[in-house]
Amino acid sequence: MSVFVGRKEEGRAVLLSARAGRGVVLSAPPGYGKSALLEELRPALEAWSVVLWTEKLAPFGAFLRDLFRAMWDARIPVEGVDFSKDPEKDLQAWGKRYSSNEEKAKSLVRALRRYAESGVNRATLVVDDATGVTGSMVPWLVALSEVATLVLAVHPETLRKANTKRLWMRLDRVDLPPLSPRETRELAEALVERYGVVAEDREAYLARVVSLSGGIPGEVERLIRYVSAEDIVRNRDIGTGYAEGLARREERGIALAPILLVAGGVAIAARYLGLARGEMDLYVAGGIGVAAFVVLSPWLRKAVVVR
Ligand SMILES: Nc1ncnc2c1ncn2[C@@H]1O[C@H](COP(=O)(O)OP(=O)(O)OP(=O)(O)O)[C@@H](O)[C@H]1O
Ligand SMILES: [Mg+2]
Structure with missing residues (x-):
């Protein structure tokens, strides 16, 4: 990549954490440049330790195969699997020896532990897209975080997924804002x-x-x-990009809010006025207005936003 702008502070934060042996979760919505930043940091990470690079976390079986391949390339031995010349053949031998995902994961954790105890910097495990994480993967990721330095890129909602808190707790968090x-x-x-x-x-x-x-x-x-x-x-038909949609929604939402507020206020005032003056019609009309306001305003708002 020939152009890369900004991200000095965030890049430094990721490297600081990784070098201290603390894992990092890099959080930002799609298109904010998580992958681009990790790619940019790759040489610096590699200068520090072996880097095991994987694409994504889900499906978990594919992730484990990715990780095995990365470990094979880094010559980190897995018990019971000898290095031949052909990584595909060794991958098969590994798959045969450890049949379930559980056993596979355990074998890799054990191999990374042995590697970490051999006196070198422990491996850095990068997952370019960890948004597919599920609760059932968490125990394995926690185990991996104890034998390697995790660097995981996720969308912010991923941090709120059920049963994943135990993982994020162990990692430093770095958020990517929009560029200036x-x-x-x-x-x-x-x-x-x-x-x-x-x-x-x-x-x-x-x-x-x-x-x-x-x-x-x-x-x-x-x-x-x-x-x-x-x-x-x-300003013609420029598609529906993420930022544009967001901006438009905000514009409409803000423009509509005062109108809805005033309409609701008028209905409430009419109701009290009717009550004070003993005018039943006004009181009832105000009540109906309030009810209509409560029921309709979310729809009204949505209808205008969607248009
Ligand atoms: N700091 C940057 N400087 C230059 N180009 C960038 C920068 N950040 C991102 N880009 C470019 O913007 C595009 C989107 O970035 P990227 O794919 O890294 O986003 P992402 O956060 O990983 O998204 P996703 O969540 O979909 O994986 C890419 O083409 C990337 O090269
Ligand atoms: Mg990405």
Whole structure:
């Protein structure tokens, strides 16, 4: 990757934790650049210890195979499986010897423990996408966290998944916010160069990309690569990116909130006025208004938001 902007502080935090032997959970929504940051940090992690790189946690069987392969590449021996020249053959031998996921996981934990006790820095285990974690994987990840330094990338909701707290408790947490406007601009300029985007009004184009993206690097990339410059400047059919949807929802939600509030207030006031003046009709109408407000306002809000 030729362009990488920002993330100095977050990168430093990940490296500090990993070097202290503490695991890290890197948390951010899709497109914020978790994978990009980990890739950027890879050489620094590798300079510190063996790095076992895996794609994702689920399905767990596939993760265990990934991990076995990474350990094979790093020449970390698993009991009962000799190194041949062919990793596929050794993978099969391992699968035969340890039939269930449980036994497989146990064999890898044991191998990593032996490796950690051999006097070198313990291995760093990176999972590029750990959002698929489930409660049943947690005991194994906790066991792995005791014999290796875990670096897991997840979406923020993953941290609230049932029965996973015990895992996150053991890890330092690093959050990735959106890029600053300056960094977003820097990224946009670099990508415009890279993809050879030609815009009539370059300045207007860049400013629009920066504001539409909301500082989310994946959005910057999507807008520059897949949406025509003309459409962006004219604000036409630019798709439904994550940031854009969010911004629009917020705009509408905020615009509607005071109207709903005033309508609800009027109904309540009418009810009290009716009561005070002994005007039954006004009292009943106010009551109906309040009821309608309570029942309808969530729908009304949604209807406007969805449009
Ligand atoms: N700091 C950055 N500098 C330059 N490009 C970046 C940066 N962060 C992310 N990108 C680019 O933005 C795109 C999305 O980033 P990435 O895939 O790393 O997001 P992610 O957080 O891992 O998303 P997901 O949760 O979907 O895996 C990628 O093309 C990546 O190269
Ligand atoms: Mg990713």
